[in-house]
Amino acid sequence: MAIDILVVDDEEMIRWTLKEALESEGYNVNTFENGRDFLTYFNANGGDIVLLDVRLPDSNGLDLLLEVTRIDPDAIVVIMTAFGDVDTAVSAMKRGAFDYISKPYSLEEVSLLINKIVQANLLKSQLHHYQERLENQFSRILGENQKMKQLREHIQMAAKTDRTTVLIRGESGTGKELVARQIHFQSGRADKPFIDVNAAAVSSTLLESELFGHEKGAFTDAQRQKKGLFELANGGTLFLDEIGDLDPSLQVKLLRVLQERKFRRVGGTSDIHVGVRIISATNADLEKAIEDGRLRQDLFYRLNVFTINLPPLRDRRDDIMLLAKYFLEEFRKEFSKDISGFREDTCKILESYSFPGNVRELRNIIERATLLETTSQIRPSSMPEELKKAVELEYVSYNPVEKKPWQMPDFNFKEYIDSVEKQIVTEVMAEADGKKSKAAEMLGLTRFALRHQLKKHDLDSEF
Numbered sequence: 001m002a003i004d005i006l007v008v009d010d011e012e013m014i015r016w017t018l019k020e021a022l023e024s025e026g027y028n029v030n031t032f033e034n035g036r037d038f039l040t041y042f043n044a045n046g047g048d049i050v051l052l053d054v055r056l057p058d059s060n061g062l063d064l065l066l067e068v069t070r071i072d073p074d075a076i077v078v079i080m081t082a083f084g085d086v087d088t089a090v091s092a093m094k095r096g097a098f099d100y101i102s103k104p105y106s107l108e109e110v111s112l113l114i115n116k117i118v119q120a121n122l123l124k125s126q127l128h129h130y131q132e133r134l135e136n137q138f139s140r141i142l143g144e145n146q147k148m149k150q151l152r153e154h155i156q157m158a159a160k161t162d163r164t165t166v167l168i169r170g171e172s173g174t175g176k177e178l179v180a181r182q183i184h185f186q187s188g189r190a191d192k193p194f195i196d197v198n199a200a201a202v203s204s205t206l207l208e209s210e211l212f213g214h215e216k217g218a219f220t221d222a223q224r225q226k227k228g229l230f231e232l233a234n235g236g237t238l239f240l241d242e243i244g245d246l247d248p249s250l251q252v253k254l255l256r257v258l259q260e261r262k263f264r265r266v267g268g269t270s271d272i273h274v275g276v277r278i279i280s281a282t283n284a285d286l287e288k289a290i291e292d293g294r295l296r297q298d299l300f301y302r303l304n305v306f307t308i309n310l311p312p313l314r315d316r317r318d319d320i321m322l323l324a325k326y327f328l329e330e331f332r333k334e335f336s337k338d339i340s341g342f343r344e345d346t347c348k349i350l351e352s353y354s355f356p357g358n359v360r361e362l363r364n365i366i367e368r369a370t371l372l373e374t375t376s377q378i379r380p381s382s383m384p385e386e387l388k389k390a391v392e393l394e395y396v397s398y399n400p401v402e403k404k405p406w407q408m409p410d411f412n413f414k415e416y417i418d419s420v421e422k423q424i425v426t427e428v429m430a431e432a433d434g435k436k437s438k439a440a441e442m443l444g445l446t447r448f449a450l451r452h453q454l455k456k457h458d459l460d461s462e463f
Helices: 012-023 035-045 061-071 086-094 107-139 146-160 176-185 204-212 248-260 286-291 297-303 313-334 344-352 358-372 385-398 413-431 436-443 447-456
Strands: 004-008 028-032 049-053 076-082 099-103 166-169 194-198 237-241 277-282 306-309
Touching (some): 004 012, 012 028, 012 107, 035 061, 049 107, 061 076, 061 086, 076 086, 076 107, 146 176, 146 313, 176 277, 194 204, 204 248, 248 297, 313 344, 313 358, 344 413, 413 436, 436 447
Parallel strands (some): 004 028, 004 049, 049 076, 076 099, 166 277, 166 306, 194 237
C-alpha cells in the first residue's frame, strides 16, 4: 500500500520538485499552497506524512500542526523551517512534530528522512501487532507431557542467552514458528522486531534481495534502494524457516553474517553491520542434506548451536484432548456455537489417530467439526471420514494378535453385552444424526424399543 505524502508550501518550485522526486520513489504526493486548502483536504482524506512549511500566506505552520494532530493523532508531520530557525524547530517538536528540516535542503536529505519515517513506523506497527498476540501465543504452547515441559524449559534457556543462534527441528505442523516467537518475546529483544521469512517460499534470486536488500540500479527492477530483512530486524530476531531449502549461493552469504555480523546489499560496495539474532527451523534431515552436498557443513555448525527438538503429536497422545478442548473453545466462540465438549467415542477416535500433520492438523479437524456440529457435543459424525478410516487401519495394524474379550481375566459376560449394545446404539444414532425414527429403522427396532435402549444405557439425554 503506497504512502500518502502531503506537501504544504507557498513556493511553487518547492512543491513541484518534492512531488516529482517523491513520486519517482513510489509515494502518492498531493501539494497545497495554503493552509486552508490543505486542512479541507486533510479533514476529508487524511494523510500519512505531512511536509509542512512554517510560514504560509494564510496561516502559521505551528498552528496547523496542532490542528493536524487534533484531527489525526497518528499523522506524522515534518516541519520545514528557514535555516538556523532553531526556536521554531524546538516549538514544533514540542507540539508533536516528528522531525524538522531546514531550508535550503537537498532532495536526498528529504528522501532519507521519509525513508526513516516509513521504516520506523513499519517496525512500530509490527511490534504492536506481535505484542497484541503475545499473551495468546504463549498460552497456545500447551501440554502436560514430559516432553512439552522440557520444551518450555529449553525455550527459557534460549531466551536468556539472546545472542545464541537457535535451530528448531520438528515435523511440519509441530509449531516451530510459535516456539521461535516465544524465544524472542521472552528475551531481551522483545521490544525489537521479530521478522520471519520462509526460505522455501521465495526463489533464490528474490530471497537474496529480501534478506540483504539492494542498491538502486543493482538490477533491472531496482528503481530505488531497499533495505533487507537483516536491516529491518536489527536489534531483534530474524526467523529463517525451512533453512534446509536455502540455495547454496545464499548459504555462503548467510555464513558470513553469522560469523562476522555484517553483509552487503545486492549491488553494494560497503559493509553493513547488524546485531540480529538468528533462529532457524526445519523439518528436513540436515545431516542427510550435508551428505548429499545440499547443505554446507560449516553453516550447519553455525546454525546448530542451541537445538530445540519439537515432539510430534503422536508421541504425546496424552495432550491430544487438552489441545482439542482448547481449539474447541476458540472456534466455539468464533462460530457462536453452544458446544460443551466431546462425546466419549469422539475422544477415542482422536486419541487413537496418529496425526501426521501434528497440531496444525488437529486444529483444522476441530475447526471443521465445530462448524459442522449441530448438537451440544462433538460427535464422530463430525469427524472427517478419512480420519475414522485411518483410525480403523491403525487399530488393525497395531493390534494384530489382540486377545478376544472372553480371554481376558476380568471378563464379565453381561457387562460385555451391555457395552456392545451401547456402542451399537450410539453409533447408529450418530449416523442417523440423532433422528430416532431413522435409527430405529436401521436397527430393526420399534421406536418404543429404541427409547428403552437409550434409557437403559443413559443415552436419552444425548439424543
